[in-house]
Amino acid sequence: MPDTVLVVGAGPTGLSAAAGIAAVGKKVVLVEKENILGGAPIISGYARLVPSGEWAKDAIGRMVGRVEANPAVTIHKNAKVAQLDGEAGRFTATLTNGQTISAGAIILGTGFTHFDSINKPEWGFGTFEDVVTTTQVEQMVAAGRIACPSDGRVPERVAILLCVGSRDRQIGREWCSKICCTVSTNLAMEIKELSPKTDVFIYYMDIRTFGLYEDKFYWKSQEEFKTKFVKARIAEVTRAPDGRLLLKGEDTLVKRPIVIPMDLVVHAIGMDPNLENPQIAKVFGVGLERHGFLDRGEHYTNTFSSTRRGIYVGGAALGPEDIDSSISHGLAMALRAVGDLGALDHQAA
Ligand SMILES: Cc1cc2nc3c(=O)[nH]c(=O)nc-3n(C[C@H](O)[C@H](O)[C@H](O)COP(=O)(O)OP(=O)(O)OC[C@H]3O[C@@H](n4cnc5c(N)ncnc54)[C@H](O)[C@@H]3O)c2cc1C
Numbered sequence: 001m002p003d004t005v006l007v008v009g010a011g012p013t014g015l016s017a018a019a020g021i022a023a024v025g026k027k028v029v030l031v032e033k034e035n036i037l038g039g040a041p042i043i044s045g046y047a048r049l050v051p052s053g054e055w056a057k058d059a060i061g062r063m064v065g066r067v068e069a070n071p072a073v074t075i076h077k078n079a080k081v082a083q084l085d086g087e088a089g090r091f092t093a094t095l096t097n098g099q100t101i102s103a104g105a106i107i108l109g110t111g112f113t114h115f116d117s118i119n120k121p122e123w124g125f126g127t128f129e130d131v132v133t134t135t136q137v138e139q140m141v142a143a144g145r146i147a148c149p150s151d152g153r154v155p156e157r158v159a160i161l162l163c164v165g166s167r168d169r170q171i172g173r174e175w176c177s178k179i180c181c182t183v184s185t186n187l188a189m190e191i192k193e194l195s196p197k198t199d200v201f202i203y204y205m206d207i208r209t210f211g212l213y214e215d216k217f218y219w220k221s222q223e224e225f226k227t228k229f230v231k232a233r234i235a236e237v238t239r240a241p242d243g244r245l246l247l248k249g250e251d252t253l254v255k256r257p258i259v260i261p262m263d264l265v266v267h268a269i270g271m272d273p274n275l276e277n278p279q280i281a282k283v284f285g286v287g288l289e290r291h292g293f294l295d296r297g298e299h300y301t302n303t304f305s306s307t308r309r310g311i312y313v314g315g316a317a318l319g320p321e322d323i324d325s326s327i328s329h330g331l332a333m334a335l336r337a338v339g340d341l342g343a344l345d346h347q348a349a
């Protein structure tokens, strides 16, 4: 029986799984399709993470460094699994780089795809340069300056629109992306820190700063940083005669139409299923749930099982997820996979 676990995807989930497996003395082959490790927080250049406040490049960088320094982990970048043969305990994976890997178990940490705001054209992305996404603002914060892309001026008024590509049945995205309310309230504070004179408005359906994030982000953003929260339905973003952006919609608390000038409009984009999931499902022989995320086998006694024996799935591959939970999923999957190699006497996790 091979003493190796194949981990696919080197985001927070896959990095955590790889470190967990190596920590109990088993071998890992980590396969990542990009040429850098770290997943979305590194590839998309996130700034300070919620809830820790640590810079993504430091926090996730530590996770990358730990795996890279471990001789039990073999890393293949710019690679995917092209073909999978065998069964639980005896898988053979052929990589796109021509390598063949024997593995006793497989972990899928293949993550998500950011919602493409082009699919919400009425909110101006792709039409107006000063309509941007949260990932673009994260990159501005990381670079230390908030600016309107059209002319580089510091914005006087910034609107953050929540639930862009989430909770939107019209475009087939029924799920809540879970973390974007917290990320947005945090971004509002970061904008204010960089530019104290800028007014930041958050337009929302509901605020879902879940668990302990309520006071640390929602109330703090409102009370200490004066972020203005407006419960509204936004109909469209257009351009005013003076060249600024105009936000049009309805304030749903007072039930009145609103037309508000803004310098910068930010889409709080949600988490879509990985665009490659149909292909991943085919290669690995695992199922998809109805929205297109990878499916679970069973929740309670076969934890983090996919629909195929010996293959585990966790993190944002399963649905919108935050980093702390993704790291926990990775460790739980490491335990399951090592158990499959016969190293631990497990009945069920
Ligand atoms: C705008 C925004 C900001 C966010 N900020 C925070 C935050 O501050 N704090 C927080 O807790 N969460 C945050 N999140 C959520 C966070 O991004 C996810 O929780 C986290 O990235 C999930 O980790 P993952 O490893 O499951 O997936 P990913 O980060 O998506 O990593 C998946 C990895 O798998 C690779 N991959 C994909 N397909 C294949 C394949 N076929 N073969 C090989 N490799 C593959 C990808 O290239 C990637 O490296 C944010 C999300 C968004 C949208």
Ligand code: SF4
Pocket: 162, 163, 164, 166, 167, 175, 176, 177, 178, 179, 180, 181, 182, 206, 207, 208, 268, 270
């Ligand atoms: S977390 Fe907030 S912004 Fe994100 S989808 Fe859920 S309600 Fe909308």
